[in-house]
Amino acid sequence: MFVATLWHQVHRTNYYTPLVTISYTMNKADIIDKVHETVGGTRADAERAVETSIDCIVDSLKKGNEVSIAGLGIFSSKTRNARTGRNPRTGESIDIPAMRVPKFRAAKALKDAVK
Secondary structure, eight states, X not given: OHHHHHHHHHSOOOTTSOSOOOOOOOOHHHHHHHHHHHHXXXXXXXXXHHHHHHHHHHHHHHTXXXXXXXXXXXXXXXXXXXXXXXXXXXXXXXXXXOEXXXXXXXXXXXXXXXX
């Protein structure tokens, strides 16, 4: 009985989940490595290039400007209105102030490439 039960547990197949799930998250170090491989030079130069690109985008968003990169999309900032929220632990009402948040709209080329 135990062997049959164990066999069924091991060989049970769920048809709703994929057989292989592979996910990989690319981080800043991976981008630096890719730039270093593509452009050449030193790794420090590649790191400065990536850091400068990110800093330019962040600085423009802080000023309220949009950053448009052809084939990738548009980075912008949007203002969220002040609102009343709830503390999930206590249920107490809290005031959430208005704030600016980053926003990204993907370009058609990026959407088509990901399909």
